[in-house]
Amino acid sequence: MPPDVGLSPLFRRAARVGCTGARRRLHPPGVAADPAPWAVAGAAAGEDDGRATPDPTQDPTEDSRRTREEVSVKKQRPAPPRKEDMRPESLMMSFGYRPEWSEGAVKPPVFLTSTFVFGNAREAKEAFAQAYGLPGPLPKGPPHLIYSRLGNPDLEILEARLDLWDRAAASAVFASGMAAISTSLLALVPMGSSIVFARPVYGGTDYLLDVILPEMGIPTRDFPAGSEPAVVEELMAQLAARGSPCKLVFFETPANPTTTLTDIADMAELAHRHGALCVVDNTLLGPLYQQPLCHGADLVVYSATKYLGGHSDLVAGVALGSAELIERVKLFRTIFGTMLDPHSAWLLLRSLETAKLRMTCARKNAERIADWLFAHPRVSRVYFPGRLESRHQRRIYRRQCSGPGALMAFDLADAGEAEAYRLLDSVRLIKLAVSLGGTESLIEHPATMTHADVPENEQAALGITPAMIRLSVGIEHPDDLIADLSWALDQVDAADPEVATVGREEAPGR
Numbered sequence: 001m002p003p004d005v006g007l008s009p010l011f012r013r014a015a016r017v018g019c020t021g022a023r024r025r026l027h028p029p030g031v032a033a034d035p036a037p038w039a040v041a042g043a044a045a046g047e048d049d050g051r052a053t054p055d056p057t058q059d060p061t062e063d064s065r066r067t068r069e070e071v072s073v074k075k076q077r078p079a080p081p082r083k084e085d086m087r088p089e090s091l092m093m094s095f096g097y098r099p100e101w102s103e104g105a106v107k108p109p110v111f112l113t114s115t116f117v118f119g120n121a122r123e124a125k126e127a128f129a130q131a132y133g134l135p136g137p138l139p140k141g142p143p144h145l146i147y148s149r150l151g152n153p154d155l156e157i158l159e160a161r162l163d164l165w166d167r168a169a170a171s172a173v174f175a176s177g178m179a180a181i182s183t184s185l186l187a188l189v190p191m192g193s194s195i196v197f198a199r200p201v202y203g204g205t206d207y208l209l210d211v212i213l214p215e216m217g218i219p220t221r222d223f224p225a226g227s228e229p230a231v232v233e234e235l236m237a238q239l240a241a242r243g244s245p246c247k248l249v250f251f252e253t254p255a256n257p258t259t260t261l262t263d264i265a266d267m268a269e270l271a272h273r274h275g276a277l278c279v280v281d282n283t284l285l286g287p288l289y290q291q292p293l294c295h296g297a298d299l300v301v302y303s304a305t306k307y308l309g310g311h312s313d314l315v316a317g318v319a320l321g322s323a324e325l326i327e328r329v330k331l332f333r334t335i336f337g338t339m340l341d342p343h344s345a346w347l348l349l350r351s352l353e354t355a356k357l358r359m360t361c362a363r364k365n366a367e368r369i370a371d372w373l374f375a376h377p378r379v380s381r382v383y384f385p386g387r388l389e390s391r392h393q394r395r396i397y398r399r400q401c402s403g404p405g406a407l408m409a410f411d412l413a414d415a416g417e418a419e420a421y422r423l424l425d426s427v428r429l430i431k432l433a434v435s436l437g438g439t440e441s442l443i444e445h446p447a448t449m450t451h452a453d454v455p456e457n458e459q460a461a462l463g464i465t466p467a468m469i470r471l472s473v474g475i476e477h478p479d480d481l482i483a484d485l486s487w488a489l490d491q492v493d494a495a496d497p498e499v500a501t502v503g504r505e506e507a508p509g510r
Contacts, residue, residue, distance in 0.1 A: 436470075
């Protein structure tokens with residue numbers, strides 16, 4: 001398989017003239033960037049670069065003085081802004097694509113094709129030789145697109161833009177978050193080696209790590225989210241003593257649904273000291289509020305269905321990291337067929353343009369709601385990165401997070417499953433559904449929904465109780481969300497509660 005998916009010939013002409021695009025990454029700190037495209041274009045057009053100086057032997061006439069003054073102004077003129085120096089939210093509308101590539105369309109089209117045409121047989125031979133890593137000279141330019149299971153222009157543009165948010169060297173997009181996690185783990189951990197992971201974690205991930213991988217010859221051990229490195233190191237030593245050296249440390253931070261934080265830098269240092277990789281699921285905060293790669297993680301994974309997609313209308317996943325790791329992950333993605341489809345990739349390109357706006361609005365709403373719940377007498381505890389109780393957790397937050405996100409959980413006071421269900425059945429604006437990170441607010445019961453496959457005794461040990469409610473805050477008006485929650489909380493103790501049903505909201509004027 002090719003070590004670099006690159007761009008298709010569709011994009012080669014623009015690449016030759018030095019445009020910024022999917023083939024060019026933002027330069028890392030301390031590394032000089034390539035010339036900006038407009039600087040290249042200006043030099044090619046013969047524009048004055050500001051370095052010319054008048055001949056000192058000429059007479060100091062009025063014309064020569066004017067020339068010197070004009071040159072001085074040109075020397076002081078600031079350089080135009082460079083795309084390499086711009087922030088991700090500014091580049092989400094254009095990075096990796098130019099309208100002239102597609103008849104002037106301001107947005108990239110959906111490339112709904114399964115296969116790609118070659119100009120001649122030799123070009124096809126070179127493309128397949130490169131794809132399979134056969135010996136011989138490599139073709140000039142980026143690899144030719146062959147088949148959409150290997151690569152597609154929409155996926156290339158999407159991956160280039162996702163790299164910007166996490167400051168990653170490379171990325172791979174998948175058909176779901178679980179596709180990203182399962183493909184990455186199988187690509188990076190050989191049979192006979194082991195994995196240690198933090199709990200609680202998303203229910204699907206928990207089942208993969210607790211049941212499926214051990215059945216495939218990959219032992220696993222779990223540790224409580226937020227644990228000190230010494231706890232994890234002891235588990236790694238136990239596995240190594242049994243002949244299964246740990247090759248990967250996996251955790252979700254904040255944890256789902258308790259929002260407990262795990263120190264990324266500490267776990268990455270521990271993993272690397274023992275020759276293991278550190279993989280972080282960053283779904284709950286997203287790249288806007290946490291960037292695990294910058295704290296030493298080797299790979300970061302997302303359910304892109306959540307905040308990156310943000311509209312509850314697609315299912316996708318992504319893994320980001322070094323070019324070497326992503327090369328191997330993409331090999332397994334190609335063979336397993338877990339890549340994202342072009343239409344969903346196009347929808348994600350749309351979503352990334354508003355990611356910061358949506359996540360900022362949802363975060364502000366969540367902060368208000370968390371404060372309100374904290375003061376409510378019917379709520380015994382609020383789980384939210386913006387209201388951490390322990391000094392240790394607050395230290396981790398300051399170290400690696402720039403915002404609390406918009407997912408929280410809370411416990412009802414003196415309550416069990418019946419009272420929790422009464423609240424869930426009483427909300428009217430907020431939707432009773434799993435998932436998170438959409439524009440709409442969603443509420444659910446972790447013990448019997450997202451984490452139902454976790455045994456009850458393990459749920460209790462993890463802090464997932466029958467009284468716990470998980471809330472994903474959307475972008476509605478916060479006062480309306482608080483009013484909805486206030487009404488639902490009132491119904492918990494009502495003698496005759498009014499229970500809402502799906503679609504019960506009355507049409508205006510009725």
